[in-house]
Amino acid sequence: MIRSLLCLTALSLVAQGPPPTKPKGEIPSLPPISSSPIKELVRADLSPAETGTPEALTEALYAFISGPKEQKRDIEKIRALFHLQSRLAVAAKHPEKGAFMRPMDLEAFLAFAIPQWEKGFFEKGTAVTVQKQDGIAQVWSPYEIRLVAGGPVLYTGINALQCVWDGKRWWIMHLAFQSAPTTALAATLDGPKPTMTGEPK
Numbered sequence: 001m002i003r004s005l006l007c008l009t010a011l012s013l014v015a016q017g018p019p020p021t022k023p024k025g026e027i028p029s030l031p032p033i034s035s036s037p038i039k040e041l042v043r044a045d046l047s048p049a050e051t052g053t054p055e056a057l058t059e060a061l062y063a064f065i066s067g068p069k070e071q072k073r074d075i076e077k078i079r080a081l082f083h084l085q086s087r088l089a090v091a092a093k094h095p096e097k098g099a100f101m102r103p104m105d106l107e108a109f110l111a112f113a114i115p116q117w118e119k120g121f122f123e124k125g126t127a128v129t130v131q132k133q134d135g136i137a138q139v140w141s142p143y144e145i146r147l148v149a150g151g152p153v154l155y156t157g158i159n160a161l162q163c164v165w166d167g168k169r170w171w172i173m174h175l176a177f178q179s180a181p182t183t184a185l186a187a188t189l190d191g192p193k194p195t196m197t198g199e200p201k
Helices: 002-007 054-065 075-079 106-117 183-190
Strands: 082-094 098-105 122-125 129-133 136-146 155-165 170-181
Touching: 054 075, 054 122, 054 129, 054 136, 054 155, 054 170, 075 106, 082 106, 098 106, 136 170
Parallel strands: 082 170
Antiparallel strands: 082 098, 122 136, 129 136, 136 155, 155 170
16 A cells, blocks of 8 residues: 555656666656547636636646545546646656656546546645746746645655736646655655564464
8 A cells, every 4th residue: 555655646656757667778657648639628617716817827726636535526627727738748757767758638647647636635835936927927836745634745846837828817838747755755665664573383
């Protein structure tokens, strides 16, 4: 169960780069780069409080993806944060080949991420820095990831959002992210093993 933590973070597993399971030297399997765009047409109506500023858009993203185990995420609301032509990119690090980047479309990302979020996932922004010029904004937001509310921080990372204004609301046009495990997770994975007492039979 503990080692499954490396598979639970939609905004951390891919960025972290899972342990290689293929022959030495190969890049590990990751979500597909693209998938059917038809689902992208299904989008919820969001309020100005969720899309009126780049900061509100970022806060809504954290709120929509976070929740306890088995809580269903509102996929239409998550989609509604992103422009139809949006893209995502994960900056990852392979243990042998080093740093690499994986681009993907929104549907490919959600197909991978939502089952992981619904195992219990809380992502919280620790700061938001915005550079804005008219209808374009760059958001830089470091974050913390927990598997239960109030639990230990298992991953930290950074979200870089490029947002655009269409005259009515802000959209996420591009999201790049990267994360790394904390010492709390490392201690959980690499802690001392229980010892047997008494003589073996």
